Amino acid sequence: MIGVFDSGVGGLTVVREIKKQLPDVSIIYFGDTARLPYGNKSRETIQKYSSEIVDFLLSKGCETIVVACNTASALAADYLREKFPDLKIYDVVSSGAEAAAETTKANRVGVIGTTATISSSVYKKKITELKPGIEVFSQACPLVVPLVEENWINRPETKKIARAYLRGLKLQKVDALLLGCTHYPLLEKVIAGVMGKRTKVIASGKKLAEKLAGDLGSARNSSSSEAGRDEYFVSDLTPHFEKLASRILGKRVEIEKIEI
Amino acid sequence: MIGVFDSGVGGLTVVREIKKQLPDVSIIYFGDTARLPYGNKSRETIQKYSSEIVDFLLSKGCETIVVACNTASALAADYLREKFPDLKIYDVVSSGAEAAAETTKANRVGVIGTTATISSSVYKKKITELKPGIEVFSQACPLVVPLVEENWINRPETKKIARAYLRGLKLQKVDALLLGCTHYPLLEKVIAGVMGKRTKVIASGKKLAEKLAGDLGSARNSSSSEAGRDEYFVSDLTPHFEKLASRILGKRVEIEKIEI
Numbered sequence: 001m002i003g004v005f006d007s008g009v010g011g012l013t014v015v016r017e018i019k020k021q022l023p024d025v026s027i028i029y030f031g032d033t034a035r036l037p038y039g040n041k042s043r044e045t046i047q048k049y050s051s052e053i054v055d056f057l058l059s060k061g062c063e064t065i066v067v068a069c070n071t072a073s074a075l076a077a078d079y080l081r082e083k084f085p086d087l088k089i090y091d092v093v094s095s096g097a098e099a100a101a102e103t104t105k106a107n108r109v110g111v112i113g114t115t116a117t118i119s120s121s122v123y124k125k126k127i128t129e130l131k132p133g134i135e136v137f138s139q140a141c142p143l144v145v146p147l148v149e150e151n152w153i154n155r156p157e158t159k160k161i162a163r164a165y166l167r168g169l170k171l172q173k174v175d176a177l178l179l180g181c182t183h184y185p186l187l188e189k190v191i192a193g194v195m196g197k198r199t200k201v202i203a204s205g206k207k208l209a210e211k212l213a214g215d216l217g218s219a220r221n222s223s224s225s226e227a228g229r230d231e232y233f234v235s236d237l238t239p240h241f242e243k244l245a246s247r248i249l250g251k252r253v254e255i256e257k258i259e260i
Numbered sequence: 261m262i263g264v265f266d267s268g269v270g271g272l273t274v275v276r277e278i279k280k281q282l283p284d285v286s287i288i289y290f291g292d293t294a295r296l297p298y299g300n301k302s303r304e305t306i307q308k309y310s311s312e313i314v315d316f317l318l319s320k321g322c323e324t325i326v327v328a329c330n331t332a333s334a335l336a337a338d339y340l341r342e343k344f345p346d347l348k349i350y351d352v353v354s355s356g357a358e359a360a361a362e363t364t365k366a367n368r369v370g371v372i373g374t375t376a377t378i379s380s381s382v383y384k385k386k387i388t389e390l391k392p393g394i395e396v397f398s399q400a401c402p403l404v405v406p407l408v409e410e411n412w413i414n415r416p417e418t419k420k421i422a423r424a425y426l427r428g429l430k431l432q433k434v435d436a437l438l439l440g441c442t443h444y445p446l447l448e449k450v451i452a453g454v455m456g457k458r459t460k461v462i463a464s465g466k467k468l469a470e471k472l473a474g475d476l477g478s479a480r481n482s483s484s485s486e487a488g489r490d491e492y493f494v495s496d497l498t499p500h501f502e503k504l505a506s507r508i509l510g511k512r513v514e515i516e517k518i519e520i
Contacts (some may be wrong), residue, residue: 034305035295040409045294045496115500146406149300157424161417236305240375 002212003057004066005030005050007038009241010145010182011068012248014092014205015230018066021213027230028060032260034235037145038071039114039181046116050076052260054084060231064216066208067091070113070181074122088215093117095211096178096204097126100134103200104176107134110169110199112191113180115140123180137172141165141181148183149244153190162187162194170195178202186248233258262472263317264326265290265310267298269501270405270442271328272508274352274465275490278326281473287490288320292520294495297405298331299374299441306376310336312520314344320491324476326468327351330373330441334382348475353377355471356438356464357386360394363460364436367394370429370459372451373440375400383440397432401425401441408443409504413450422447422454430455438462446508493518 004015008031015027030053032038038046050072054065065087067073067080073091081089100109100123111123118140127136143161152158169177177199179185185203192201230253234241237257246252264275268291275289290313292298298306310332314325325347327333327340333351341349360369360383371383378400387396403421412418429437437459439445445463452461490513494501497517506512 034301037297040498040500041294041496042498142410143403143406143412146403150402152403155424157417157421160420164415164417236301238300238302240300 001026001028001060001062002064002066003028003030003054003060003062004068005032005053005057005072006069006182007032007036007071009033009244009248012245013182013185013203014066014068014208016249017203017205017209018212021209022216024228025216026228028057028062029230029232030056031232031234031241033237033241037114038069039116039142039145041071041116043075046072046075047079050080051083054080054087056233056258056260058087064088064212065090066212068182068205070117074117074120090208090212092182092204092208093122093126093180095208096180096202097123097130099202099204099207100176100178101127101130103202104134106173106175107131108172108174108176109134109136110172110174110177111136111138111180112141112144112165112169112177112184113138114145115142117180123178137169137174139165139169144187145181145183148186149240151247153187158187159190159194162190166191166194174199176200176202178204180204232256235260261286261288261320261322262324262326263288263290263314263320263322264328265292265313265317265332266329266442267292267296267331269293269504269508272505273442273445273463274326274328274468276509277463277465277469278472281469282476284488285476286488288317288322289490289492290316291492291494291501293497293501297374298329299376299402299405301331301376303335306332306335307339310340311343314340314347316518316520318347324348324472325350326472328442328465330377334377334380350468350472352442352464352468353382353386353440355468356440356462357383357390359462359464359467360436360438361387361390363462364394364434366433366435367391368432368434368436369394369396370432370434370437371396371398371440372401372404372425372429372437372444373398374405375402377440383438397429397434399425399429404447405441405443408446409500411507413447418447419450419454422450426451426454434459436460436462438464440464492516495520
């Protein structure tokens with residue numbers, strides 16, 4: 001049983017990748033929609049919220065936790081590992097950093113994300129720890145999440161905003177661009193289009209799912225008949241969230257609102 | 261002592277108007293920054309949050325409450341009046357509706373706001389109650405708050421987005437456009453520019469401050485020497501919030517973070 005959480009709906013892009021790699025695992029998803037977005041909140045608050053959510057996922061029987069929110073990964077993943085030493089905790093930031101370090105040939109990586117993620121410099125730190133020669137260029141893109149939520153995927157306004165945000169990274173000739181926010185894969189085509197062919201665009205959810213599949217591989221094979229029942233919980237439920245969730249998962253799912 | 265609350269920093273545009281009309285009143289401001297935005301949350305959640313905030317403002321000695329958040333005004337103001345019958349409660353929606361009904365000559369009013377405010381149809385109801393002949397045209401503009409928060413006030417991207425949102429209202433030839441969100445006055449010039457000279461742009465905070473000044477006028481005159489000490493509280497404090505607050509108020513203020 002894998003517990004996946006995010007501040008909202010974005011983490012479902014990570015669920016999608018996990019289900020591609022591990023169709024027979026059961027996932028408990030929690031989206032903290034009553035308190036989103038995390039991107040503009042303080043470290044202390046993010047740690048408190050994340051800890052409450054892990055308690056909930058534990059109560060549902062999860063033994064593996066995926067922090068599918070970049071802000072929570074950046075500000076609370078290490079805190080959670082200390083607080084819950086018996087849990088196996090994966091986070092999108094570590095996976096994304098690994099993918100970026102493996103992908104770049106020119107040793108020039110771009111990272112985009114929310115203001116909180118970028119200000120924390122966590123990607124820069126993790127990537128240069130993995131491979132000290134890499135230069136990391138970062139850009140906060142606070143308008144991208146609202147654009148995705150508004151479903152302005154193929155609008156000229158969105159392309160214009162993407163161009164404005166990515167201009168500096170293009171000038172720096174990065175050959176790998178890490179999407180440091182789980183909403184961003186929904187704009188991957190637009191972003192890749194703006195960056196051009198010489199830049200590989202990386203979504204950390206994919207790398208995380210591969211790692212998870214490697215670690216869980218054997219356990220999965222032995223119990224493949226009984227698994228695959230997923231449950232979705234949120235702290236606040238709106239029609240907007242339900243619509244966005246089906247758009248990401250490619251199917252309608254039942255979502256339950258709970259107090260946390 | 262007047263208690264003013266909003267989901268975040270936008271309500272400070274209302275504080276600014278109140279201080280213009282009533283420079284000697286004391287204001288306790290609360291911005292629920294840990295749980296913003298309210299615009300995409302359910303009625304039940306907004307009522308719970310608003311009620312907690314009013315309890316806090318009461319504990320600070322407030323006798324008058326200003327709901328300076330359009331979403332909370334739309335979804336929780338009547339609920340608060342029932343729950344706290346002894347309090348004098350003003351809300352930006354009632355004031356904005358009055359201002360719009362008074363302003364339009366053509367009986368064609370446009371309203372813009374967050375998704376939750378517009379979906380609630382509260383402005384349409386209130387305006388047509390005041391003057392049944394008025395036609396109200398509404399448009400949700402969920403990208404405007406993030407644009408203001410990003411301080412993209414004079415950017416071409418912002419003008420392009422404003423044009424996209426306002427196109428339908430221009431075609432409807434509204435002669436009064438109500439800014440149904442307290443963030444929007446910061447983009448008033450851009451919005452007025454897109455709408456053109458024949459449309460009057462209305463910020464509800466101004467009307468609310470005038471009403472408040474009328475009601476409190478006599479009390480104010482008798483105690484004008486001791487007043488004017490304002491306090492600012494938030495549920496989460498970030499440098500971003502402090503910067504935005506000084507930009508709106510035109511001065512640096514001390515902001516205290518509290519648990520609610």
